[in-house]
Amino acid sequence: MGGKSFFIDTSRCTACRGCQIACKEWHGLPATPTKQWGSHQNPKDLNFYTYKLVRFSEHEKRGKLVWYFFPDQCRHCIEPPCKDVADGYVKGAIVKDSETGAIIYNLELMKKVPFDEVREACPYNIPRQDEKTGMVAKCDMCIDRVKAGLLPMCVKTCPTGAMNFGERDEMLALAQKRLAEVKRKFPNAQLCDPEDVRVIYLVLDNPKLYHKFAIASVTPGITRKAALRKLLNPVGFLQTLG
Numbered sequence: 628m629g630g631k632s633f634f635i636d637t638s639r640c641t642a643c644r645g646c647q648i649a650c651k652e653w654h655g656l657p658a659t660p661t662k663q664w665g666s667h668q669n670p671k672d673l674n675f676y677t678y679k680l681v682r683f684s685e686h687e688k689r690g691k692l693v694w695y696f697f698p699d700q701c702r703h704c705i706e707p708p709c710k711d712v713a714d715g716y717v718k719g720a721i722v723k724d725s726e727t728g729a730i731i732y733n734l735e736l737m738k739k740v741p742f743d744e745v746r747e748a749c750p751y752n753i754p755r756q757d758e759k760t761g762m763v764a765k766c767d768m769c770i771d772r773v774k775a776g777l778l779p780m781c782v783k784t785c786p787t788g789a790m791n792f793g794e795r796d797e798m799l800a801l802a803q804k805r806l807a808e809v810k811r812k813f814p815n816a817q818l819c820d821p822e823d824v825r826v827i828y829l830v831l832d833n834p835k836l837y838h839k840f841a842i843a844s845v846t847p848g849i850t851r852k853a854a855l856r857k858l859l860n861p862v863g864f865l866q867t868l869g
């Protein structure tokens with residue numbers, strides 16, 4: 628298969644949020660005004676200007692409080708459902724980079740693709756829209772840096788070794804090696820959908836305890852609905868394109 632992948636070892640994440648800030652800095656994205664809402668997670672959710680968000684969750688385990696950290700971002704799916712939807716409307720709105728496998732959005736063309744269908748097709752609830760302009764954005768794998776032989780900014784910044792990036796086979800091997808190590812102490816440890824995505828997370832417990840969309844969650848019918856509309860009513864479908 629080839630291409631690039633991330634390996635995100637949440638067992639090494641200290642939730643410093645360096646990756647989140649570095650992502651913003653590299654992409655020239657403005658800060659999101661926030662206020663204290665009872666969690667260290669800030670902002671509350673991904674948005675058009677926040678491609679990467681370190682999610683926090685608290686749980687009680689055997690009478691002790693545990694914190695789980697999950698640096699959330701686009702998974703650069705091997706077969707991206709968001710692209711399936713966009714291809715039905717505007718070719719080139721979402722492309723897969725042949726060298727790296729990165730899934731890249733064209734912000735302008737994405738204005739012509741129904742946002743609700745794209746977002747609901749995404750098994751990880753990633754794309755976000757700017758309501759003013761209609762543009763849709765997400766992590767772009769720092770494709771400009773990667774093409775220049777540099778690491779994605781989040782990986783470059785991470786001080787703990789939680790964020791890793793490289794050739795896909797090397798990242799899969801690293802993920803399996805680390806999983807074997809942590810399994811001795813954390814029997815529920817697992818990799819999240821490693822065969823389906825280019826952003827492979829290692830978690831020490833049930834992935835849903837980290838984040839509702841840590842592993843793929845499918846909204847039934849959306850992608851199928853878009854495909855059916857094309858097959859059953861091509862004229863009507865073309866009319867929707869204006």
Ligand code: SF4
Nearest residue numbers: 701702704707709749
């Ligand atoms: S995680 Fe969502 S937005 Fe990213 S490539 Fe997969 S389907 Fe598309």
Ligand code: SF4
Nearest residue numbers: 640641643644646785
């Ligand atoms: S920079 Fe590394 S340690 Fe800090 S929040 Fe991001 S993944 Fe976690």
